[in-house]
Amino acid sequence: MSLKVFVLKYKNQLKAMNPKYDEIFSLSDNEPIRFRDKDKVKMTFASIADTHLVNNEAATVNLNNFFQDLKNADGKFDAVLMAGDIADYGLKSEYNRFFDVFDKYKNEHKLFVTMGNHDVRFTFGKNQKIIMNKAEEYLGIKTNRKSFYSYDVNGYTIIVIGTEKRVLEKAHITKEQIDFLDKELARATKDGKPAFVMCHQAFAFTHGLPEVWKTGDMGEQNDDVRAVMEKYKNVFFINGHLHGGVFEKTFEVLNEENNVYSLSIPGYRKKNNFGYTDCGTGYYGEIYDDKVIFTARKFVEGKRVEAEYSRFEIELK
Numbered sequence: 001m002s003l004k005v006f007v008l009k010y011k012n013q014l015k016a017m018n019p020k021y022d023e024i025f026s027l028s029d030n031e032p033i034r035f036r037d038k039d040k041v042k043m044t045f046a047s048i049a050d051t052h053l054v055n056n057e058a059a060t061v062n063l064n065n066f067f068q069d070l071k072n073a074d075g076k077f078d079a080v081l082m083a084g085d086i087a088d089y090g091l092k093s094e095y096n097r098f099f100d101v102f103d104k105y106k107n108e109h110k111l112f113v114t115m116g117n118h119d120v121r122f123t124f125g126k127n128q129k130i131i132m133n134k135a136e137e138y139l140g141i142k143t144n145r146k147s148f149y150s151y152d153v154n155g156y157t158i159i160v161i162g163t164e165k166r167v168l169e170k171a172h173i174t175k176e177q178i179d180f181l182d183k184e185l186a187r188a189t190k191d192g193k194p195a196f197v198m199c200h201q202a203f204a205f206t207h208g209l210p211e212v213w214k215t216g217d218m219g220e221q222n223d224d225v226r227a228v229m230e231k232y233k234n235v236f237f238i239n240g241h242l243h244g245g246v247f248e249k250t251f252e253v254l255n256e257e258n259n260v261y262s263l264s265i266p267g268y269r270k271k272n273n274f275g276y277t278d279c280g281t282g283y284y285g286e287i288y289d290d291k292v293i294f295t296a297r298k299f300v301e302g303k304r305v306e307a308e309y310s311r312f313e314i315e316l317k
């Protein structure tokens with residue numbers, strides 16, 4: 001190998017490792033999102049996870065593409081669910097980057113945020129405050145310095161839970177949170193409506209755990225949280241963290257009899273690990289009187305995901 005080729009190869013390897021050089025995607029408006037039936041749809045939301053924002057231009061552009069793709073849709077998106085790991089290093093500047101982008105769209109959607117392990121691994125208290133203050137600001141609610149809340153959009157309840165302390169990659173879900181979840185799910189589902197719960201971490205042994213991500217599950221309170229979720233009918237659990245992609249284990253049933261499901265949102269910033277692996281991908285949900293539809297979308301380019309496991313349609317019970 002000549003010296004020139006060697007240097008070039010080395011430079012390219014360095015570039016690939018350096019977040020400064022994240023790819024910047026351009027958004028197309030040729031394939032706008034179209035709902036199954038925009039006259040009958042009762043609530044719509046889009047969900048992404050693991051944006052892992054760093055301080056580079058790509059972070060802003062690629063995140064902006066997500067919101068702009070929602071704006072280009074043939075129909076309105078009521079809510080956005082960001083399933084945690086908003087920032088990569090948990091820096092204030094990274095959160096400013098996220099919320100500065102969202103501020104341009106804040107009149108279009110209700111934003112739901114939760115904390116991922118990257119958000120709180122260095123500075124729990126400070127970042128919990130940043131994130132929960134934003135939940136308060138955008139939804140007009142009070143969180144009382146806790147990591148959980150719920151809010152109704154068009155009559156459908158979205159419940160957010162999250163860690164109350166730093167426990168490496170997992171979550172610490174307090175008894176207070178579990179009781180809150182129980183009470184809120186009882187209220188939300190009493191008239192037969194579906195309810196949605198979001199947490200960064202998934203349940204143990206779901207979505208290919210632990211093989212897909214060794215330390216990827218919720219942690220100590222896993223079984224207690226899951227037991228509460230399985231008590232109620234038509235509950236949909238949205239989570240991130242696993243960077244799985246769109247593959248056979250992206251969506252799975254937690255309790256067949258009660259119609260309780262879990263959806264693992266692919267990671268937004270980086271290439272995912274299984275099946276359809278493109279970054280910039282998430283899912284959007286359409287809620288109808290009789291069903292819920294989840295569809296994968298490469299938001300960062302405004303493209304449909306033509307792959308197996310990209311659409312799930314669940315009849316409500």
Ligand SMILES: [Fe+2]
Nearest residue numbers: 085116117241
């Ligand atoms: Fe994570």
